[in-house]
Amino acid sequence: MKVAVIGAGTMGTVHSEAYADMPGTQIAGIVDIRLAAAQSLAARTQTNAYDSFDALLAHEQPDVIDICVPTYRHRAYTEQAAHAGKHVICEKPMARTLADARAMLNVCESADVRLFLAHVVRFFPEYSRATRSVQKGAVGKPGVIRTTRAGGHPTAWEDWYASYARSGGVIMDLLIHDFDWLRATFGEVERIFARSLRGRDTQRLDYALVTLRFATGAIAHVEGSWAHRGGFHTSIEIAGTVGMIEHDSRQSAPIRVHTESREQGQAGVAVPESPLAQSPYYLELENFMNCIRTNTQPIVTAEDGYKALEIAAAANLSAATGRPATPGEEEAL
Numbered sequence: 001m002k003v004a005v006i007g008a009g010t011m012g013t014v015h016s017e018a019y020a021d022m023p024g025t026q027i028a029g030i031v032d033i034r035l036a037a038a039q040s041l042a043a044r045t046q047t048n049a050y051d052s053f054d055a056l057l058a059h060e061q062p063d064v065i066d067i068c069v070p071t072y073r074h075r076a077y078t079e080q081a082a083h084a085g086k087h088v089i090c091e092k093p094m095a096r097t098l099a100d101a102r103a104m105l106n107v108c109e110s111a112d113v114r115l116f117l118a119h120v121v122r123f124f125p126e127y128s129r130a131t132r133s134v135q136k137g138a139v140g141k142p143g144v145i146r147t148t149r150a151g152g153h154p155t156a157w158e159d160w161y162a163s164y165a166r167s168g169g170v171i172m173d174l175l176i177h178d179f180d181w182l183r184a185t186f187g188e189v190e191r192i193f194a195r196s197l198r199g200r201d202t203q204r205l206d207y208a209l210v211t212l213r214f215a216t217g218a219i220a221h222v223e224g225s226w227a228h229r230g231g232f233h234t235s236i237e238i239a240g241t242v243g244m245i246e247h248d249s250r251q252s253a254p255i256r257v258h259t260e261s262r263e264q265g266q267a268g269v270a271v272p273e274s275p276l277a278q279s280p281y282y283l284e285l286e287n288f289m290n291c292i293r294t295n296t297q298p299i300v301t302a303e304d305g306y307k308a309l310e311i312a313a314a315a316n317l318s319a320a321t322g323r324p325a326t327p328g329e330e331e332a333l
Contacts, residue, residue, distance in 0.1 A: 001289060002028035003089075004056055006077055007068035008037040009156055010269045011091050015066050015118075018282040020045045025289060028062035031055075034157070053080055062086060064292065066285075070157065071173065072166045075100040082111040089116045089288050093176045094305040096168060098313055098330050101306050108302070116288040116298055117305025119180040123280035123287075126247045130236055131185045139240025142186055142218045147178045150225035151232030153204045154269035161226075161269070162204050165333060169198060170206040171319065172312040175224040179212075179315075180300070180308040182222070188215045189311050189327055194319040197227075210315045 001024065005016050008030055019025050027047040032038035038049035050056040053065075065081035066089040067074055074095045081088045088108060094117055095101040108115040121127050134142060153161065160166045167173045171194065183189060189212045196208035205227035212220040238245040278286075284300075291298045307327070314325035321331075 001063040003064045004028045004062035005066045006031045008032035008041040012068035016045045028060040029056045070160045072096040078104045082107045087114040091118045115302040119300045121177045121181045123284045140242030142240045144239045145220040146237040148223045148235040150228035153226040170224045170226045171208045171315045176312045179311040192314045193324045194315040196319040
């Protein structure tokens with residue numbers, strides 16, 4: 001199958017390199033409004049570069065469009081791809097607003113094309129193994145969960161991560177990873193309370209702490225930081241009635257190198273590494289492509305992406321108002 005990648009930034013590069021190594025998959029072109037960026041990535045992956053989606057469609061016949069552009073542009077490209085009859089793989093978060101996300105679901109359903117959301121954390125071995133252990137009863141009934149995801153503030157095109165209106169801040173862009181994994185592991189979320197640095201002059205630093213209450217009664221404390229000076233890291237702690245599961249990426253990484261430029265986000269968005277022969281990003285995209293070939297359901301569904309966005313939007317609302325919120329609530333932009 002042929003895949004066109006929209007966006008030649010950090011995630012566009014990660015996805016393109018995965019497709020280049022994937023049997024049965026061919027990159028049909030790289031699109032970026034920064035033509036030089038598209039040309040550079042296209043040269044490395046042996047394909048053609050274009051400065052617009054229309055230009056790509058005029059010369060190529062892709063089966064799938066992989067969208068790796070800033071969050072607030074996801075809806076427009078998804079609609080354009082669906083109207084062209086192309087299946088869609090979209091980076092997380094699904095969209096900046098719930099209305100945009102619902103429109104994406106609707107347009108893909110109407111066009112009879114598949115929509116996949118790239119929530120890659122479920123493909124990391126430490127997270128998938130923790131999920132399986134919980135499901136097998138290793139900790140008994142889960143009671144309290146703590147997760148941390150921390151690194152420097154990312155820098156990208158037009159510094160869009162620093163714009164809350166465009167990115168949704170650390171809660172929507174970073175912690176949505178954990179929201180998706182937590183919901184997949186512990187079930188539906190009923191209530192959300194959050195605090196963050198939003199509204200303060202933090203000089204491009206961001207931090208949030210979100211508390212989730214699940215329908216089961218379990219409580220999760222979800223910490224996210226774009227102010228961490230020690231390099232990117234994640235951790236999990238799951239306490240239940242008969243045991244505990246712990247993971248800390250800092251303990252499993254044999255070598256950690258921190259540079260000042262990376263800590264300040266000059267290298268773009270942090271991409272966690274894995275010791276697997278095939279990276280979690282490869283496994284994620286391979287799963288999506290196989291689901292298109294076999295018309296089966298992916299590990300992460302489009303509705304999963306929407307549900308994770310509901311949690312993130314409610315968390316941002318709670319942080320803004322100082323009151324608890326429920327999934328589906330959202331502040332007006």
